[in-house]
Amino acid sequence: MSQRLTTTAGATVPSNETSKTAGPRGPLLLEDYQLIEKLAHQNRERIPERVVHAKGWGAQGTFTVTHDITQYTCADLFSEVGKKTEVLSRWSTVAGEQGAADAERDVRGFSLKFFTEQGNWDMVGNNTPIFFVRDAYKFPDFIRTQKRHPKTNLRSPEAMFDFWAGQPESVHQVTILMSDRGIPKNPMHMNGYGSHTFSMWNKDGVRHWVKFHFRTHQGHKTYTNEEAERLIGSTRDSYQEDLFNAIEAGEYPKWTLFIQVMPEQEAETCGFNPFDLTKVWPHSDYPLIEVGELEMNRNPENYFQFVENAAYSPSNVVPGIGFSPDKMLQARIFAYADAHRYRLGTHYEALPANAPKADVHHYHKDGAMRFFRNDTGNPNAYYEPNQYEDAPRADPAVQEPPMKIDAEAFRHPQVITDEDFVQPRKLYAEVLSDDERKRLHQNMAGAMAPCSDSVKERWYAVLGRVHPDYEKGVREASESQPAIPVTDSTPVTAAE
Structure with missing residues (x-):
């Protein structure tokens, strides 16, 4: 026998075909609570999309x-070779709304939630090892330039390049964005990076600064502008199609996690600011150290429940993994x-x-949608400190070293x-080939x-400050572009 359709309160629904009316022509009766419930839930099916990474x-x-x-770390998920953790x-793309095309030129978010025995560790990064700006004061303004113009309601390259020109440190990230790697074929064919500098400490309380790198096993594959167009x-959902179908077919994508490690004291003497999000650490000085393998092998049974409701934040760390003086990281710890909480x-x-x-076990109280038990097991222990032995207590043993x-x-x-x-000069002149340039x-x-x-x-x-050939090459390419009229509120398209 099939399952019986019910209301959200569990009552069996007699009909899901017609409304209750005063006659065959109507009108409707307000007492048809099943209809009211169905319409009310439809009105509330959507939640606010993410401001970025929608x-x-x-x-x-x-x-x-x-x-x-x-x-380097006492974090339990790294405690022994062979240990497995669910992830x-x-x-995601950064700028596009939920209905945007997957294959647009954009930075990609790369976020992982590790369900460890000590709690959740969120590695919230991108597919690039750096970012556009290094101070959180600039982040809201930067995101506004990636979103829609308040008058035209269209994307504005004028705003993007005006902002980037005012923040010259962004040229490193913009170079990567406009390079071949600006449009990965799908999530399986790109790397992931923590981007920020984080810290780890071992059982003896010795701290090291670290960078996280997830290197794809599938190789880097990208689209040109023409291929993406x-x-x-033909499809705006190419990433979802590729990823879902690969996993359904048993072709599980994999990445290898590496870390770069810097002794704590060395941050004061190295030749650059190791907490600057617009910089990479040279691999020659801080080589990659292999840690483990990530395999994504299951499609969620319900996309909304496990992907749309997923909430990643760099504030989610576990003992043995911590933060750094990176200003952008410090702001993201709060903002994410x-x-x-808002969304x-x-x-x-x-x-x-x-x-x-x-x-x-915590003492957070009440609030909207408190759908789980409202105490810690002892209803008298709703504050702290208290006299009850079975109440949650802080554990000084997991204290981070100063x-x-x-x-x-x-x-x-x-x-x-x-x-x-x-660094962008080296990327342009030494890493990229003539064809890539x-x-x-x-x-x-x-x-x-x-x-x-x-x-x-x-x-x-x-x-020009990066390299004279860079300025010359873009100038010459720009001169060959068809002229586009410019106004104060120029109708524009996405940067592709």
Whole structure:
């Protein structure tokens, strides 16, 4: 016998075909509570989409430790070779809304939730090892330039390049964005990075600074602008199709986790700011150390429940993994969790996608959608400190070792120096091939085509500080672009 259809209160529904009316022609009766419930739930099926990273794709899988790193961390998930931890992933584009095309030129989010025995560890990163800006004050303004113009309601390259020209440190990330790797074929064919500098400490309380790298086993595959345009013409959901179908077919994507490690004291003497999000750590100085293998091998049974409701935040760490003085990271520790409280509700971490596998004991009270037990097991223990032996207590044994920081609290002015152009210069002149540089010039020129001459000149000046051939190549490619009229509120398209 099939299951019986019920209301949300569990009462059996006699009909799901017709409304209750006063006669065959109507009118409707307000007492038809089943109809009211059905319509009311439809009105509430959608929740606010993420301000950024709205379009995403997710999977479930397992992380397996393959190499011993206990000299660097006491985190339990890395405690022994062979240890397995359940993982929920979500990949995403940054700028596009939920209905945007998957294969747009954009940075991709790369987020992993590790359900460890000590609680959840969220690795919330991107598919690039750096970012556009290094100070959180600039982040809301940057995101506004990636979203829609308040008058035209269209994307604005004028705003993008105007902002980037005013923040020259962004040229490193923009170069990657406009390069061949700006449009990965799908999540399986791109790397993931923690991007920020994090910290680890071992059982002796010795801290190291670390960078997280997830390197794809599937190899890097990308689309050109022309290939992406043709693909978007046939499907806007190519990433979801590729990822879902691969996992259904048993072709499980894999990544290897590596870390870069820097002794704590070395941060004071190395030749660059290791907490600057616009910089990478040279592999020659800080080689990759293999840690383990990530395999994503299950499609969620319900996309909304496990991907749309997934809430990742760098504030979710476990003993043995911590933060750094990275200013952008410090701001994200607050901002991400706060975004989830707004979008999903006060108790978002109790949802199935986010609920830890470890035991949870805290004194948070009440609030909207408090759908689980309202005490810690002892109804008298609803505050702390208290006299009850069975009440939750803090454990000093997991205390993080003290972090050495600068003593001055001050709004330090941002100073752009040649140090901001050294790494993009090396990327442009030494890493990219001649053909890759040519495509970079063409991609950037196409993205800049709707921009005013004044914004173009400001951006050319930034490229010139990276390398004269960079400025020259983009200028020449821009001159071959068809002219696009520019107004104060120029109708524009996505940078592709």
